[in-house]
Every structure is written in C-alpha cells, then in structure tokens.
Amino acid sequence: MDYSWDFGPVLERFDMLALGLLNTVKIAAVSIVLGVLVGLVLAMMRLSTRKWLNIPSLVFIEFYRNTPPIVHFFWFFYALPVMLAVSLDPYVAAVLALSTQSGAFYAEVFRGGIVSIERGQWEGGRALGMTHSALMRRVIVPQAIARMVPPFIERSFELLKTTALASTLAYADLLYQAMMVNAETFRPLEVYTTIALMYLVLLVTASQFARLAEARLTAYQ
Amino acid sequence: MTGKPILEVKGLHKRFGDHHVLKGIDFTVEPGERVAIIGGSGSGKSTFLRCMNFMETLSEGEIWLDGTRIGVEKKGTVTYPEKQLCQVRERLGMVFQQFNLFPHMSVLNNVMEGLVTVQGKSKPEARRIAEAELAKVGLSEKHDAWPGRLSGGQQQRVAIARALSMQPEILLFDEPTSSLDPELVGEVLRVIKQLAEEGRTMLLVTHELGFAYHFATKVIFLAEGVFHEVGTPDEILKHPKQARTQDFLRRFGEFAF
Numbered sequence: 001m002d003y004s005w006d007f008g009p010v011l012e013r014f015d016m017l018a019l020g021l022l023n024t025v026k027i028a029a030v031s032i033v034l035g036v037l038v039g040l041v042l043a044m045m046r047l048s049t050r051k052w053l054n055i056p057s058l059v060f061i062e063f064y065r066n067t068p069p070i071v072h073f074f075w076f077f078y079a080l081p082v083m084l085a086v087s088l089d090p091y092v093a094a095v096l097a098l099s100t101q102s103g104a105f106y107a108e109v110f111r112g113g114i115v116s117i118e119r120g121q122w123e124g125g126r127a128l129g130m131t132h133s134a135l136m137r138r139v140i141v142p143q144a145i146a147r148m149v150p151p152f153i154e155r156s157f158e159l160l161k162t163t164a165l166a167s168t169l170a171y172a173d174l175l176y177q178a179m180m181v182n183a184e185t186f187r188p189l190e191v192y193t194t195i196a197l198m199y200l201v202l203l204v205t206a207s208q209f210a211r212l213a214e215a216r217l218t219a220y221q
Numbered sequence: 222m223t224g225k226p227i228l229e230v231k232g233l234h235k236r237f238g239d240h241h242v243l244k245g246i247d248f249t250v251e252p253g254e255r256v257a258i259i260g261g262s263g264s265g266k267s268t269f270l271r272c273m274n275f276m277e278t279l280s281e282g283e284i285w286l287d288g289t290r291i292g293v294e295k296k297g298t299v300t301y302p303e304k305q306l307c308q309v310r311e312r313l314g315m316v317f318q319q320f321n322l323f324p325h326m327s328v329l330n331n332v333m334e335g336l337v338t339v340q341g342k343s344k345p346e347a348r349r350i351a352e353a354e355l356a357k358v359g360l361s362e363k364h365d366a367w368p369g370r371l372s373g374g375q376q377q378r379v380a381i382a383r384a385l386s387m388q389p390e391i392l393l394f395d396e397p398t399s400s401l402d403p404e405l406v407g408e409v410l411r412v413i414k415q416l417a418e419e420g421r422t423m424l425l426v427t428h429e430l431g432f433a434y435h436f437a438t439k440v441i442f443l444a445e446g447v448f449h450e451v452g453t454p455d456e457i458l459k460h461p462k463q464a465r466t467q468d469f470l471r472r473f474g475e476f477a478f
C-alpha cells in the first residue's frame with residue numbers, strides 16, 4: 001500500500017472535531033441522567049406486584065430490547081413529530097431515543113441489583129422493626145448499588161457509543177463532525193482514524209473514573 | 222407458673238400452598254420463661270418462631286402480646302398494618318441461623334441501626350447503647366470491623382447485640398449455633414446463657430440438646446405440625462413419654478447434660 005498519510009488538513013479542522021467530541025459528551029451525559037430517571041421509574045414498576053404497573057414496564061423494556069437502536073432515533077425524529085404535529089430538534093429527538101433506550105436497560109440493572117440482595121438482609125432489617133421504606137433506604141438499596149455499578153457502567157459505555165447514531169439525524173456529534181471534515185478534506189482514512197482514537201481516549205478516560213467509583217462503592221466487599 | 226402471659230398463641234395454623242406445616246398450636250409464654258423448641262428438620266420449628274414476629278403471615282390463629290391481640294379486625298377479616306407489625310418486631314428480638322448482619326455497615330453501625338432508624342434515637346445516644354451491648358457480648362474491640370471480616374461466632378454475637386440494643390421483651394433464637402464451626406459454638410452459647418441468667422424471656426430453636434437441658438424452663442417437641450410433647454427439660458429430654466419423642470432423642474444419641 002503506497003498511501004501517503006497526511007493528517008495536516010484534518011488537524012487544521014481539529015476545532016470542528018473537538019466541538020463534535022464536546023457534543024458527544026454532552027448528549028451522553030444528559031441521556032445518562034435522564035435514562036437513570038426513566039430506569040428508576042421502570043424498575044420500580046417492574047418490582048411492583050401490581051400488574052397494571054408491572055406489565056407496561058415489562059412491555060416497554062422488551063420493546064427496546066428487541067428493536068434496533070437506530071429505529072428509535074428515526075421514530076423520535078420522523079414519526080413522533082407527525083403524531084404531535086411539531087418538528088423536533090435533532091438534539092431533542094436523539095436525547096429522547098438515547099434516554100428511553102438506556103432507561104429500559106438501566107431498569108433491568110436496577111431491578112437486578114435489588115433482587116440480588118439475599119432474603120436474609122430483608123429479614124434482618126424487618127426483625128429490627130424497620131418499615132419497608134426504611135429497609136429499602138438503609139439496607140437494600142445501598143448494597144444493591146454496589147452490585148449495580150459494574151453493569152451500570154457497561155450500559156453507560158454502550159450508550160456513549162450509541163450516541164454516534166445521532167449523526168444520522170444531523171446532530172453535530174463527533175461522527176457527524178467527522179463527516180463534515182471528510183467532505184471538506186476528502187481524507188476519510190485520516191479523519192475516521194482520528195475520531196476512532198478520540199472515542200478510544202474518551203472511553204478509556206471514562207472507564208478510569210468508573211473504576212474509581214466502583215472501588216469506593218464496593219469497599220466493604 | 223402463675224404470672225400473666227406475655228405471649229399467647231391461639232389456634233395457629235400455617236400453610237405454604239398445600240403444605241400444611243403448623244396444624245393448630247396453642248401456646249403461652251410467661252415473663253422469664255425460657256422455651257427450647259426441638260424437633261426434626263423440616264418439622265416447622267423455624268416457621269413457628271417466625272410466625273411469632275410475623276416474619277411469616279399466619280394462615281389461621283391469633284397472637285397476643287402482653288394481653289393485646291396483634292392485628293386489626295374489621296368485618297370478620299384480620300389485617301396486619303405495617304406499623305403495628307414493626308412495633309411487634311421491635312418488641313421481639315430475633316437472632317437468625319445465618320446472622321443476617323448488614324455487610325455494608327461497620328459492627329457498631331449494625332448495632333446502632335435499629336436504634337437510630339426505628340427508635341429515632343440520636344446518634345450519640347445510640348452509640349452509647351451500642352457500645353454497651355457490644356461490650357456485653359465481648360466485642361468492644363471490633364467496633365469498626367466489617368462484619369464480613371469476623372468469625373461466625375463473632376458475627377452471631379454482633380447479631381445478638383443488635384437484637385438486644387432494641388430492649389426487646391422477648392428474644393427469638395432460630396438455631397443460633399447451627400451454622401457455626403464446632404469450636405465457635407461455645408462462645409455464642411455462653412452469651413445466651415448469660416442472658417438466661419438475667420432472667421430474659423426467650424424462645425430458642427436448637428439442636429444443642431445438652432444446652433437446652435440446662436437453659437430451658439420448658440421444652441417443646443414439635444412434630445407433625447403440633448406440639449407433640451411439652452414439659453420440663455427433665456420430662457422431655459430425660460423421660461419422654463411419647464414414642465416419637467423417644468425416637469427423636471435416640472437418633473440424636475447420647476448427649477452430655
């Protein structure tokens with residue numbers, strides 16, 4: 001292969017890529033926060049013994065599990081506006097898609113953490129006279145959180161990577177900005193190699209923070 | 222005995238689906254009584270004990286604590302409001318076979334937990350009480366340890382301190398030494414013996430028949446879902462009348478009194 005690499009034109013436009021990276025981080029952060037809220041609600045519904053809470057939540061989760069993520073992006077961007085008779089900003093549509101997707105998966109993470117706590121812990125607290133809510137707050141949830149951390153981090157990394165699909169809605173994330181730079185420079189090899197490395201650095205950095213958080217939350221184990 | 226019963230059980234039945242485990246039990250406990258409950262594995266000893274503090278729901282029957290029926294009767298059906306059950310459980314301390322300490326809290330915090338969360342005591346006050354209870358079970362040195370780092374015997378003593386911290390009127394022990402290595406059984410039995418000497422009211426499910434003999438004021442042999450034979454330790458453990466009790470004791474072989 002006698003291709004001569006030239007990162008010059010790409011690096012000249014690094015500000016465009018930096019903006020893309022920033023947008024990627026922004027949309028991921030917002031979607032993680034909203035996804036956690038969605039996930040908490042869904043998990044509480046799933047943990048309920050009431051069918052009218054349990055079943056809708058199950059359907060929601062199974063729907064997201066069994067459909068491709070890009071379909072959710074298209075649905076929120078092209079379909080929902082038809083229903084609401086308003087047009088949605090790509091950013092809003094992408095956040096909706098990402099936070100509902102991650103919410104469905106976080107719900108299973110949260111529920112899994114709660115149900116993994118041994119019966120003896122419930123009994124130990126109940127025997128002291130703790131109410132259900134005190135028991136949850138003081139005994140079950142703190143231990144469940146420690147167990148949720150690894151799968152939670154895993155799902156959040158999935159979300160971070162899935163943000164690239166927002167580029168299909170013309171949201172100016174890292175991938176979309178790369179496409180813009182490519183259109184100006186005709187240097188796909190350099191452009192996409194650069195952003196692959198940028199994603200890599202982002203994810204590796206994030207995983208270092210995640211490991212710190214994990215170590216703190218599971219200190220007693 | 223002549224005192225007023227502190228705990229009364231009337232017509233207790235417990236079913237798990239079709240499995241009829243407890244088949245009509247009547248039982249009273251007077252203050253200061255120490256009742257040892259023995260019986261084969263799966264005979265319903267734990268279930269019986271767990272019905273006392275409503276860790277299991279009753280299928281039928283009544284439980285009276287200090288002259289008051291637990292539960293609220295309305296139009297012929299009895300409900301058990303959470304608040305009332307919490308109060309009952311606070312008054313009946315329970316110690317489990319598997320300790321059930323909270324692994325994410327230090328030893329001291331395990332003992333303080335009920336005092337703060339359930340009884341609403343201030344942290345300094347809870348701490349004072351917890352320290353005193355831990356001293357009593359000989360674990361003053363272990364305040365800051367994680368429960369998971371302690372031996373089984375130490376964990377069980379923390380669990381006893383945790384139950385005692387709530388000032389329960391009755392203590393329920395469900396095979397407190399069954400999951401311990403033999404060399405750790407003694408330290409836990411010594412603590413229970415000390416509680417007996419204080420005159421506490423206790424119900425103890427155990428396979429330590431030698432200990433039961435010295436510990437109990439009353440021994441119950443549970444079989445077929447009923448109290449098959451009830452009497453003094455001497456009557457039940459040395460001179461059982463029922464063939465089934467004799468059979469059970471024979472299978473346990475000689476035990477040192």
Ligand SMILES: Nc1ncnc2c1ncn2[C@@H]1O[C@H](COP(=O)(O)OP(=O)(O)O)[C@@H](O)[C@H]1O
Binds near residue numbers: 260264
């Ligand atoms: N939660 C439960 N669900 C169904 N069956 C149970 C449950 N708890 C106990 N049992 C059954 O009830 C019977 C009595 O159990 P248990 O009280 O634990 O016996 P013991 O303590 O005397 O060994 C056993 O046959 C057991 O399988």
Ligand SMILES: [Mg+2]
Binds near residue numbers: 266267268396
């Ligand atoms: Mg048992």
